[in-house]
Amino acid sequence: MKRKIFNNMVYIAVVAVLITTTLLGMFTYYRYMEQVKSGIKDEAAYLAASLNVKDNQNLNKYKNITVSRITRVDQNGKVIYDSSGKEKSMGNHKNRTEIKEAYEKGQGEDTRMSNTLRKQTYYYAVRLKDGTILRMSRETQTIIKQMEDIIPIIMLMLAVVTILSMILSKMSTDRIVEPINQIDLIHPKKNKTYSELTPLLDKIEKQNMDIERQIKEIKEAENMRKEFSANVSHELKTPLTTISGYAELMKDGLVKPEDMPRFSATIYDEARRLISMIEGIIKLSRLDENRVQLDWENVDLYELAFTIKNDLTRRSQEEEVAVHIRGVHTKIRGVQQILYEMFFNICENAIKYNHKGGEVVFTISKMNDYPIVIVEDTGIGIPKEDLDRIFERFYRVDKSHSNQKKGSGLGLSIVKHGAKFHNAEMEVDSELGKGTKITIIFPKQKSDL
Known part of the structure; x- marks a missing residue:
């Protein structure tokens, strides 16, 4: 029992650390993505406002002041500028999710693996006054990549928590089990222990009482058996002694003729009493064994x-x-x-x-x-x-x-x-x-x- 409690407590502690770390990682990743999105949207809003005022600007002057990739797409989906300088090799973008949404709603966003960069990228697009699309994008970590980066920290935390949980579980287990080990099974009602154990202690108390009662009944039955044996010996011996004594006197000729009827009647009565006693014992034996x-x-x-x-x-x-x-x-x-x-x-x-x-x-x-x-x-x-x-x-x-x-x-x-x-x-x-x-x-x- 003690070992089982200890193992369960360590297991719970380790699982709790893993679950907590996973939830914390997911929350951190969510916050990270929100910050990336917010930053790109602010940059896009600033640059769009500038382009709406002065359309024919050289966008190259902006690529050095932001880590975000800048792309401009005309009304037909053709890429007319990309800060990577690869606009000529880039295909038509009119079917890209963020571009389609920007054409229809004025702005759009999407997160996907970039076909050009082969990395997870967040895209945000906004429609300008002239109908062209300004798109800002930035590489982002996947949640798996982010979790991989903190695995060493998780393993270290897990090791520390496991060691601490083993120590604390050992101490807690000893404290939990100690009152149980101190239970007096002979007098369970006198124990001061957990209230959850009260039904068990009541059952033990009842069993102890039943055992004591059975022992008492066995002792009483044994005493009755001894007393019965003594009584049987006495009760059988009494009429036999009378019969034997009177018969001996008659055999030796010590009984007067006029006393013979009285002596014979006494022998007869004692014999009948003996027979009655034996019949009674047989009847009781049959009733005891239910053999009637x-x-x-x-x-x-x-x-x-x-x-x-x-x-x-x-x-x-x-x-x-x-x-x-x-x-x-x-x-x-x-x-x-x-x-x-x-x-x-x-x-x-x-x-x-x-x-x-x-x-x-x-x-x-x-x-x-x-x-x-x-x-x-x-x-x-x-x-x-x-x-x-x-x-x-x-x-x-x-x-x-x-x-x-x-x-x-x-x-x-x-x-x-x-x-x-x-x-x-x-x-x-x-x-x-x-x-x-x-x-x-x-x-x-x-x-x-």
Whole structure:
């Protein structure tokens, strides 16, 4: 970049000198020609005035007091006098441009290469009272010849300007590039530099923020992976330990016959819990990798809510929690099994973490063509610091992982991934001791549902 700026500045300086010199040469040539023309016209006017007063004058007396060539032509174009003394060898001039104009208008002028002298010459002709033509002419330099004469001066100027421009360009380039070299790319907003670089610095700042966010997400994902691994180990180990311990006691004959049903029931429950946990992990893995191969269909969320209520009747009766359904029939395009598992897990949690005599309210509605499902409970609530993590796998608000409330620890994680699978948005509001409200907003549906 620095080299490019330097080269461009030198190039501009050299081109500027060449253009300036050319324009100056053209202007000088124009002024030179104007002076020549003005001088010849003044001489011609003076001599014409003298000849009009006294016609039969010897023109030779004038050729020594002027550098201009004097020519006189009669009414027929014949040269009757020329200060060069070659009038006898000169042809008829009636068709010469300046002579023709003088016959017609009283005066005429032309600039051309002289056939006699073979040089560029300026001619000025004026008609006298007797009808003859007085012509004055003078050799002039062509613009090319004039430029050739000043080429050495131009080359010298060009050399001097080139050297100076290289020095000044080097200094200017260093000053221009220095603030850019001093830019702190880690904190671009703190740089005091050219305003033209502000969009670039804003972009770098945004990219830095994106990179920091991605690094943070990677670290969080790594921490979650480690925590997930630890939780999986713990959650799988707990039922296996129970099953193994109870089975060992039964194998060694240390269980009384009357306790055998209770021990068998415990082994069965823990085995079912283990199977449920493994199934949940498999479901989440498929949702993560978008490998769910199920049919999409029109699902009535209102009817689905009643199905879930019926399936949880026994559980709600055991917990002494009432389940109510409100709203209207609202259909969406989705996967029936995933939607069932989503709302089953939400409702089951609402029953499980409720108070005796509490309530769970299912509300199905549509607002501005957006299907909405709200599940509210009057349960124990969730601390604010835990709201952002309740959808993590195996995460429990109870940090001791108490088995008081049995479950796989994957229910709400399945809810989150199911909502994402259906492009739905989730909102959670909760207050300790008063209950929790989970809202799921589905995308707009086609009008024919």
